[in-house]
Amino acid sequence: MSFWSHFSYAVTIxxxxxxxxxxxxxxxxxxxxxxxxxxxxxVYLLYIAPGKLIGGTAPIVDGKHAVYSNPLPHVLxxxxxxxxxxxxxxxxxxxxxxxxxxxxxxxxxxLDADRxxxxxxxxx
Amino acid sequence: MIGQHLPALVVVVPLVAAPLIVLARRGAAGWAIATxxxxxxxxxxVALLLQVRAAGVISYAIGSWPPPWGIEYRVDAxxxxxxxxxxxxxxxxxxxxxxxxxxxxxxDQQYLCYAMLCLVLAGLAGxxxxxxxFNLFVFLEISSLATYVLIALGRDRRALLASYxxxxxxxxGATFYVIGVGLLYLMTGxxxxxxxxxxxxEVQGSRPVLxxxxxxxxxxxxxxxxxxxxxxxxxxxxxxxxxxxxxxxxTATKVSIYALLRFYFxxxxxxxxxxxxxxxxxxxxxxIAAMFLASLAAVFQDNLKHMxxxxxxxxxxxxxxxxxxxxxxxxxxxxxxxxxxxxxxxALFLLAGALVFRLHSxxxxxxxxxxxxxxxxxxxxxxxxxxxxGVPGMAGFVTKWYLVRGALDAGxxxxxxxxxxxxxxxxxxxxxxxxxxxxxxxxAAAAAAKEAPAILLVPALGLAFACIYFGFDTxxxxxxxxxxxxxxxxxxx
Numbered sequence: 001m002s003f004w005s006h007f008s009y010a011v012t013i014x015x016x017x018x019x020x021x022x023x024x025x026x027x028x029x030x031x032x033x034x035x036x037x038x039x040x041x042x043v044y045l046l047y048i049a050p051g052k053l054i055g056g057t058a059p060i061v062d063g064k065h066a067v068y069s070n071p072l073p074h075v076l077x078x079x080x081x082x083x084x085x086x087x088x089x090x091x092x093x094x095x096x097x098x099x100x101x102x103x104x105x106x107x108x109x110x111l112d113a114d115r116x117x118x119x120x121x122x123x124x
Numbered sequence: 125m126i127g128q129h130l131p132a133l134v135v136v137v138p139l140v141a142a143p144l145i146v147l148a149r150r151g152a153a154g155w156a157i158a159t160x161x162x163x164x165x166x167x168x169x170v171a172l173l174l175q176v177r178a179a180g181v182i183s184y185a186i187g188s189w190p191p192p193w194g195i196e197y198r199v200d201a202x203x204x205x206x207x208x209x210x211x212x213x214x215x216x217x218x219x220x221x222x223x224x225x226x227x228x229x230x231x232d233q234q235y236l237c238y239a240m241l242c243l244v245l246a247g248l249a250g251x252x253x254x255x256x257x258f259n260l261f262v263f264l265e266i267s268s269l270a271t272y273v274l275i276a277l278g279r280d281r282r283a284l285l286a287s288y289x290x291x292x293x294x295x296x297g298a299t300f301y302v303i304g305v306g307l308l309y310l311m312t313g314x315x316x317x318x319x320x321x322x323x324x325x326e327v328q329g330s331r332p333v334l335x336x337x338x339x340x341x342x343x344x345x346x347x348x349x350x351x352x353x354x355x356x357x358x359x360x361x362x363x364x365x366x367x368x369x370x371x372x373x374x375t376a377t378k379v380s381i382y383a384l385l386r387f388y389f390x391x392x393x394x395x396x397x398x399x400x401x402x403x404x405x406x407x408x409x410x411x412i413a414a415m416f417l418a419s420l421a422a423v424f425q426d427n428l429k430h431m432x433x434x435x436x437x438x439x440x441x442x443x444x445x446x447x448x449x450x451x452x453x454x455x456x457x458x459x460x461x462x463x464x465x466x467x468x469x470x471a472l473f474l475l476a477g478a479l480v481f482r483l484h485s486x487x488x489x490x491x492x493x494x495x496x497x498x499x500x501x502x503x504x505x506x507x508x509x510x511x512x513x514g515v516p517g518m519a520g521f522v523t524k525w526y527l528v529r530g531a532l533d534a535g536x537x538x539x540x541x542x543x544x545x546x547x548x549x550x551x552x553x554x555x556x557x558x559x560x561x562x563x564x565x566x567x568a569a570a571a572a573a574k575e576a577p578a579i580l581l582v583p584a585l586g587l588a589f590a591c592i593y594f595g596f597d598t599x600x601x602x603x604x605x606x607x608x609x610x611x612x613x614x615x616x617x
Contacts, residue, residue, distance in 0.1 A: 016303075020296070023296065036295055039296070039299060040295070043303055043306065046303060046307075079258075079262060083262065083265045087269065094284055097284050098284045098288060101281035110285055
């Protein structure tokens with residue numbers, strides 16, 4: 001139970017926290033999406049790393065090999081990667097549209113613009 | 125034999141309808157396909173409910189791979205009921221959507237609306253029916269991604285930011301869920317929910333399993349919009365196209381609550397969920413906070429859709445309160461409120477959509493005096509509002525009756541009072557609409573408005589009537605919810 005036997009978990013948790021921190025702490029919409037991607041990537045590692053056995057091969061029964069790696073996590077994460085790409089693509093498309101509508105991608109400036117529009121709406 | 129394949133078809137039909145609509149590229153054809161697909165899903169969901177009632181749990185092996193190796197669809201008393209709710213609301217919203225979406229979305233984007241509506245339906249039905257934890261994540265993301273697109277199709281530019289914020293929060297929620305599932309997979313080596321339930325006993329109480337419980341709870345609560353994780357909900361509901369808001373408000377959060385119930389009672393088991401971590405206390409505090417603070421926030425909105433959205437956050441508190449009570453009456457209240465609040469809120473948002481159709485606004489300033497020019501719409505909103513308050517004879521009352529009974533069964537008078545007191549806050553915000561619509565001098569827009577067209581009114585008032593009907597005849601809703609609560613508490617899957 002040394003640190004190195006849990007190394008992949010440590011990396012997973014570090015990435016997870018770093019990604020989540022960027023999502024929360026940054027006001028730039030693109031940077032938030034980068035953080036979100038790092039956050040999702042950490043999960044890929046969480047699934048895949050334990051599926052690998054040192055010296056393990058692909059799970060093909062041929063008599064010469066006795067130790068197999070688990071292929072299921074790879075398949076699951078392939079799906080999760082597709083989901084992650086779809087999310088990122090949609091997020092970026094939204095940022096493009098937000099930039100067209102507000103001419104900024106800073107969250108606080110967008111909220112200021114909305115508040116200013118609200119005030120004008122009430123005044124009119 | 126097609127009846128055998130109903131569990132797959134109820135998801136596959138809307139899933140296939142979506143690309144067909146995109147190929148058709150026309151609003152009218154898209155609408156026809158979406159309506160046909162949602163009506164077909166509704167018919168299949170009803171057939172499944174009847175089958176489950178007659179013959180018990182249905183297990184369907186996708187691709188004939190036997191579970192736990194293949195993906196299993198498993199229908200029991202709980203999810204058959206949720207499935208009927210989701211598909212019924214889709215079948216009501218789809219006919220309504222034609223005129224409403226034509227008025228709110230540019231002509232060249234309308235077919236995309238219908239395609240996304242079908243994807244959301246497929247995703248939500250998939251979450252409800254699947255018996256595989258990872259498959260549930262995939263369906264969660266299918267429905268969520270389509271939801272983000274639909275919200276962004278709203279007219280106001282704020283819809284874009286609302287959609288972006290929901291995308292961030294929703295993805296964090298779904299990722300938390302998948303982390304939890306990953307930890308469970310590491311500990312048990314299985315993803316099939318029934319198999320998980322069987323194997324989790326050996327590792328029960330170990331730290332990864334507790335972490336999984338925490339991750340899944342937080343992830344799904346983000347999707348449920350349980351106070352204080354509701355930040356994304358009000359703007360998403362307010363700026364999405366009206367027809368879709370009605371569908372979303374009636375189904376999306378409800379299906380996530382179903383998923384949470386499934387994990388708590390069927391996978392982790394009641395004792396482990398509420399024994400190891402102070403879940404009961406957490407849910408109790410957050411539910412009561414939602415019931416009071418979110419309802420109070422609803423009172424001070426200057427826009428009908430925002431008011432209804434905050435009211436949704438408050439009403440979710442009732443459902444989670446039933447979970448925290450963790451007894452037969454409380455859970456019956458929760459499950460029956462999934463249905464009752466689903467139809468009530470869908471009716472209210474459909475009627476709000478009818479107001480948008482005529483007035484192009486749901487600001488209270490513009491709604492003044494609308495009770496005179498649009499009497500049926502306004503009357504429908506009052507009926508829906510009374511159901512939110514929980515007036516006897518309304519669907520909302522049935523829920524509160526069971527929640528209060530559940531609280532008394534749990535031995536707490538104080539908790540039994542909370543739904544009653546928070547109803548008074550609901551009365552306050554519903555009264556604001558009544559006062560605006562009936563007792564104020566008509567605004568320029570309201571004076572010029574005509575009653576909404578029949579194609580909008582019939583589905584909306586039909587649901588409003590259902591709020592009254594299910595307040596008197598509770599045999600379907602309470603019967604189904606009681607069976608669902610029994611299944612959950614019995615731990616029988």
